[in-house]
Amino acid sequence: MRSPFDQTLQAPPEAHEALRCLFGFPGFRGVQEQVVARVLAGGSTLAIMPTGAGKSLTYQLPATLLPGTCVVISPLIALMHDQLRSAAANGIAAATLTSVDADWRETINRFRAGELDLLYVAPERASQPQFRELLEAGRVALFAVDEAHCVSEWGHDFRPDYRLLRPLMDAFAAVPRLALTATADHRTRADIVQQLGIPAEGMIVAGFDRPNIRYAARHRDSAVRQIAALMAEQPGPGIVYAPTRKKVEDLAQKLAQTTGRKVLPYHAGLDPAVRADNQARFVASEDMVIVATIAFGMGIDKPDVRFVAHAGVPKSIEAYYQETGRAGRDGDPATALMLWAAEDFARARHRLGEVDPARREGERQRIEAMAALIESGTCRRAILLRHFGEDPPATCGNCDNCLDAPALTDATELARKLLSAVYRTGQSFGFGHVEKVLTGVADDRVVQRGHDRLSVFAIVPGAEAPLLKPLARLLQARGSLVPTEHGGLALGGDAREILQGSIPVMLALPPRSERKARRSRGEGGAAVNPVADPLFDALRALRRELAQDAGVPPYVVFHDAVLRDMAARRPASLAELGALPGVGARKLEAYGGAFLAVIRQH
Numbered sequence: 001m002r003s004p005f006d007q008t009l010q011a012p013p014e015a016h017e018a019l020r021c022l023f024g025f026p027g028f029r030g031v032q033e034q035v036v037a038r039v040l041a042g043g044s045t046l047a048i049m050p051t052g053a054g055k056s057l058t059y060q061l062p063a064t065l066l067p068g069t070c071v072v073i074s075p076l077i078a079l080m081h082d083q084l085r086s087a088a089a090n091g092i093a094a095a096t097l098t099s100v101d102a103d104w105r106e107t108i109n110r111f112r113a114g115e116l117d118l119l120y121v122a123p124e125r126a127s128q129p130q131f132r133e134l135l136e137a138g139r140v141a142l143f144a145v146d147e148a149h150c151v152s153e154w155g156h157d158f159r160p161d162y163r164l165l166r167p168l169m170d171a172f173a174a175v176p177r178l179a180l181t182a183t184a185d186h187r188t189r190a191d192i193v194q195q196l197g198i199p200a201e202g203m204i205v206a207g208f209d210r211p212n213i214r215y216a217a218r219h220r221d222s223a224v225r226q227i228a229a230l231m232a233e234q235p236g237p238g239i240v241y242a243p244t245r246k247k248v249e250d251l252a253q254k255l256a257q258t259t260g261r262k263v264l265p266y267h268a269g270l271d272p273a274v275r276a277d278n279q280a281r282f283v284a285s286e287d288m289v290i291v292a293t294i295a296f297g298m299g300i301d302k303p304d305v306r307f308v309a310h311a312g313v314p315k316s317i318e319a320y321y322q323e324t325g326r327a328g329r330d331g332d333p334a335t336a337l338m339l340w341a342a343e344d345f346a347r348a349r350h351r352l353g354e355v356d357p358a359r360r361e362g363e364r365q366r367i368e369a370m371a372a373l374i375e376s377g378t379c380r381r382a383i384l385l386r387h388f389g390e391d392p393p394a395t396c397g398n399c400d401n402c403l404d405a406p407a408l409t410d411a412t413e414l415a416r417k418l419l420s421a422v423y424r425t426g427q428s429f430g431f432g433h434v435e436k437v438l439t440g441v442a443d444d445r446v447v448q449r450g451h452d453r454l455s456v457f458a459i460v461p462g463a464e465a466p467l468l469k470p471l472a473r474l475l476q477a478r479g480s481l482v483p484t485e486h487g488g489l490a491l492g493g494d495a496r497e498i499l500q501g502s503i504p505v506m507l508a509l510p511p512r513s514e515r516k517a518r519r520s521r522g523e524g525g526a527a528v529n530p531v532a533d534p535l536f537d538a539l540r541a542l543r544r545e546l547a548q549d550a551g552v553p554p555y556v557v558f559h560d561a562v563l564r565d566m567a568a569r570r571p572a573s574l575a576e577l578g579a580l581p582g583v584g585a586r587k588l589e590a591y592g593g594a595f596l597a598v599i600r601q602h
Contacts, residue, residue, distance in 0.1 A: 009034065009037040009038060009041060010033060010037055011028070011033045011036045011037045011040065012037075012040065014065060015033075015036055015037075015040060015061060015062075015065065018061055018064055018065060019057075019061060020584075021584060021585045022061070022064060022090050022091060022092065022584050022585065022586070023057065023061070023090055023582075023584050024578075024580070024581060024582045024583040024584035024585075024587065024588075025581055025582065026581055029053065029054055030049065030053050030054075030206050030207075031047065031049060031053075031204050031206040032053075032054055032057060032058055034204055035047045035049075035058040035178070035204055036057075036058055036061055036062055038176075038202070038204075039058065039059070039062045039066075039142060039176055039178055040062055040065065040066070042176050043176060043202055044176050044177040044178070044197070044198045044199060044202050045176075045177070045178050045179070045198065045202045045203070045204060046148065046179045046180075046181075046189065046192055046193050046196075046198050046202060046203045046204070047178065047179070047180050047181075047204045047206070048181055048182070048184055048189065048203070048204070048205045048206060049180070049182060049204075049206040050182050050206060050207070050208050050209065050210055050325065051182045051210070051322065051325030051326065051329060052210065052303075052325065052328065052329035052330075052331065053182075053206060055146070055180045055182070056083060056086070056146075056301070058178065058180070059072060059118075059142060059144035059178055059180075060087055060090075060092060060117075060118065062141075062142060063092070063117040063118050063141065063142065064092060064117050066141035066142060067139065067141060068114065068138070068139035068140055068141030068142075069111055069114070069116045069117065069118065069119050069138060069139065069140060069141055070117060070118050070119070070140075070141050070142040070143075070144055071119050071121065071126070071135065071140055071142070071143050071144070072118055072119065072120045072121070072144045072146060073121060073122070073123050073126050073143070073144065073145045073146065073165060074120055074121075074122065074146045074147070075122065075123065075146070075147050075150060075159065076122075077096070077098045077099070077100060077122065078279065079146075079301065080096045080098060080120035080121075080122075081096060082283070082301045082302075083120065083301065084096055084120065085552050085553075085556050086301065086556060087117075087118055089552065089556050089557075089586065089587065090584055090586055090587070091584070091585070091586035092117050092118060093110075093115060093116050093117045093118070094116065094117060094118035094119075094120070095107040095110060095111075095116055095118070095119055095120070096119075096120040096121070097119060097120070097121050097125065098120075098121070098122060098125070107119070108134060111134065111137075111138045112134075112137050112138050114138065114139060122161075123150075123159065123161040123162050123164070123165060124161050126164075126165060126168055127161055127164035127165060127167075127168060131168070132168055132171055135168075135172065140172055140175050141175070142175060142176055142177075142178060143165075143168075143169050143172070143175055143176070143177045143178065144177075144178045144179075144180065145162075145165060145177065145178070145179045145180065145196060146180050146181075147180070147181060148162075148179035148180055148181040148184075148192050148196065149181040149183055149184045149188055149192065149318070150162045151163060151165070151179075151191070151192055151195045151196060152184070152188045152191035152192055152195065153191070153359065154185075154187045154188045154191050154362060157318075157319070157322075162195075163195060165196065166195060166196060166197055169196070169197060170197060177196060177197065177198055179192055179193075179196050179198060182208075182321070182322060182325055183318040183319075183321050183322045184318075185318070185387065185388060185389065186389055188318075189203060189205075205389075207385075207390065208321070208384070208385055208388045208390060209381065209385060209390075209392070210324075210325060210328065211396070211398065212328045212331055212332060212333050212334060213324060213325075213327055213328050213333075213334050213335070213336050213398075214333065214334070214335050214336065214398050214399060214400075214403075215324070215336050215338075215380040215381055215384070215398075215399040215400065216335065216336065216337050216338070216380075216399065216400035217337075217338040217339075217340060217373065217374045217380065217400065218337070218338075218339055218340075218400075219339070219340060219341065219470070219473060220311070220312075220339035220340055220341045223251065223311045223339055224251065224254045224255060224258060225258075226337075226339055227240055227251070227255060227309050227311065227337075227339075228255060228258045228259050230307060230309055230335065230337055231255065231259050231261060231289060231307075232259065234306045234307045234335060235287055235306075236286065236287060236304060236305070236306030236307075237282065237285055237286065237287060237288055237289065237302065237304055237305050237306060238289040238290075238305060238306055238307040238308065238309065238327075239289070239290055239292060239305055239307075239308045239309070239323075239326060239327070240255070240289060240290070240291040240292070240308075240309045240310075240311060241291075241292060241293070241294055241308070241309070241310045241311065241312075241314070241323060242291055242292070242293065242311045242312065243293075243311070243312040243344075244293070245267040245268070245269045245293060247311065247312075248265045248266070248267045248291050248292060248293055249265050249267075251291045251311060252264060252265040252290075252291040255289065255291065261287070261288070261289055262285070262287070262288045262289070263288070263289045263290070263291060264278040264281065264282065264288065264289075264290050264291070265278065265290070265291050265292070266278050266279060266282075266290050266291070266292035266293070267292060267293045268293065278290065282302070283302050283553045284547070284553045284554070286304070286540075286544070286554060294314070294315075294319065294323065301329070302326075302329070302553070302555065303329040303330035303555050303559055304329075304330050304332070304555055304559070304560060305326055305327045305328065305329070305334065306327065306328070306332075306334050306335070307327055307334060307335040307336070307337065308323060308324050308326055308327040308334075308335075308336050308337075309336075309337045309338075309339070310323070310336075310337070310338040310339060311339055312339070312340070312341075312344050313338065313340045313344035313345065313348070313370055313374070314338075314370065315348065315366065315370075316366035316367075316369065316370065317366065317369045317370060317373065317384065317387045318366075320338070320370070320373070320384075321384060321388075324336035330555070330559050330560060330561060331561065332560065332561065338374065340374045340477070341473070342472070342473045342476035342477055343483075345367065345370075345371060345476060345477045345478075345479070346476060346482065346483045348367045348370075349364075349367060349479060349482065352364055352367075367479075368478070368479070369387060371477040371478045371479070372478075374477060375474050375477055375478060375508065376401070376508065377401055377405070377406045377407075377408045377506065377508030378394070378401060379392075379393075379394060379395045379396050379399055379401055379402050380399040380400070380401055381396040381398070381399050381402075382394060382395070382396065401508075406508040406509050407508075407509045408506050408507070408508055408509075409467070409506070409507050409509060410504065410505075410506060410507075411467060411471050411474075411505045411506065411507035412498070412501065412503075412504045412505045414460070414464055414467060414468070414471060414505075415471060415475060415480075415498050415505040416498060416499055416501070417438060417456065417459055417460055418434070418438065418468060418471060418472065418475070419475070419480065419481070419491060419495050419498060419499050420456050420499065421434045421437050421438050421454075421456040422434055422481065422489050422490065422491060423491060423499075424454050424455070424456050425437060425449075425451055425454070425456075427484065427488065427489065427490035427491060428484060428486070428488040428490075429488050429489065430487055430488055430489060431468075431469070431472050431489060433445065433446070433451075434472075434489065435465075435468050435469070435472075437451045437452075437454065437456060437457055438456060438457075438458070438459060438460040438465075438468065439458065439460050439462075439465050439468075440457060440458025442457075467507060467509075470507060470509070471505075471507055472489075474505070474507060475495075475505075476489075478493060478494070479492050479493030479494070480492060480493045480494055480495045480498060481495070533567045533568075534602065535566075535567040535570075535598075535599065535602040536563055536564060536566075536567040538598050538601070538602065539563045539566055539567060539595060539598055539599075540554075540560075540563060542594060542595060542598050543557045543558055543563065546591060546594065557587070557591060558582060558583070558587070558591070559582060561581075561582065562580060562581070562582040562583060565580045565581065565582075566580065566595060566599060570599055570602075571596070571599065572596075572599075572600075573596070574588060574592045574593075574596065577592050577595065577596060578592070
């Protein structure tokens with residue numbers, strides 16, 4: 001007899017049948033089948049799967065086959081409601097039990113009567129004694145803990161309420177547990193299985209690669225201009241992350257004025273009704289851009305986001321991976337653009353003083369990992385994947401450094417000159433002054449302070465002078481230079497080792513052809529209708545109309561990929577339409593006739 005943790009365990013025939021009938025898919029993707037098989041065999045599992053890999057299917061499908069209700073613990077109400085819409089569209093009996101649900105009495109009665117496949121709750125509610133009493137009055141088939149990295153203090157988004165879930169699940173010891181996350185390094189994984197009571201051998205780690213996302217990082221010189229250029233190349237929906245509420249408002253207003261696109265803000269300072277309306281409009285839109293703080297995104301599962309842009313550096317590799325992972329969940333090409341500046345890293349290091357000492361070293365390591373990602377001239381995807389313990393190829397062919405390899409120059413000696421000048425001028429002047437000293441500009445300020453008589457005066461020749469500014473940014477990003485209280489620069493981090501010549505400094509220079517190449521190939525996005533097929537446009541218009549009538553986002557009806565299949569294959573009957581991937585029995589019944597009618601017209 002095979003163990004429920006057998007890596008080769010296959011899902012039973014009824015799971016494949018449910019996959020086809022309910023979800024419209026001919027087969028499982030990636031490790032989905034392993035996870036589903038373990039759940040159906042009664043084994044507790046930690047599944048680490050990239051965003052867009054279909055994590056929700058791994059508990060939604062078993063929930064339709066197991067006797068009882070799958071209790072899904074999810075961190076945000078908006079995320080639960082989004083999952084609820086998708087489940088209902090596939091004919092799955094689901095409900096949420098949240099503070100904003102007016103039908104909570106009906107939901108409780110349906111659970112007790114065994115009428116629910118899925119019950120979504122927040123961790124704050126799940127940890128209460130009253131909720132445990134409710135579960136004892138019904139039948140629980142499975143506990144599914146979404147965003148499971150929130151349980152770990154080593155994770156990038158720790159939430160104390162997740163630590164209270166173990167006693168609840170221990171009270172139902174015979175019920176299997178499924179923990180799901182897209183972002184967890186080795187230390188976080190070990191903590192998750194310990195905190196949630198999952199056997200270490202019950203861990204399934206899928207690949208972290210999102211090959212359809214093109215990663216790019218550039219120095220931020222004008223966020224509005226740089227993001228507007230990206231929007232011009234990407235007509236589909238997009239998310240722009242900004243570090244503060246003020247920056248969110250400013251960027252949203254200027255991008256709307258600059259591009260003529262619909263751009264709305266989202267942050268916790270907005271009136272709750274306005275914030276909810278802006279999110280709902282974005283979820284339902286096929287071309288809107290939303291500018292938001294990082295609070296936005298966990299609450300949606302919008303598959304057709306074509307780009308994610310960061311107007312500042314995320315707080316960690318894990319956060320960056322999760323936030324960029326909100327692009328291209330439908331598998332179509334998407335872009336992740338990060339704009340960075342030295343002050344981003346200076347602020348992050350300054351905030352370390354406010355962090356609990358027990359977590360400070362971990363936070364410092366996260367900053368260093370982000371600095372390594374932006375300063376590298378090598379494949380960015382490889383850096384990301386290595387961070388999560390994978391052994392990727394040296395190049396991916398779909399990031400800025402692979403597509404337009406930057407020139408790498410050994411800037412060790414120039415870095416020593418720059419650090420020496422900062423030290424000899426007293427570690428109290430900004431870059432502009434230090435640059436003048438190094439390049440021999442004897443203005444009044446330099447002369448008055450006697451800096452024209454220093455050994456570092458005029459030691460940088462004209463050919464090297466243009467490298468000083470990008471080098472200073474690089475050294476600040478890695479912490480070798482740190483800002484002083486009054487805006488000057490001081491030595492920090494590994495500056496001493498660089499000065500001693502024991503650490504090399506390689507500087508990546510953006511290729512001169514970058515702008516031309518970018519114009520010719522775009523930024524990694526694909527046209528929604530690549531062959532300009534009028535049938536596809538007509539199907540999209542019908543989808544929009546049906547979605548409005550049903551009060552759901554267009555992607556809940558069908559994804560763009562399904563519409564492209566319809567336009568290409570032109571099915572002539574319900575049977576042929578139902579054979580297309582993504583067309584389940586419930587959707588075929590609800591929408592099949594309308595789509596066939598449009599296809600016949602063309």
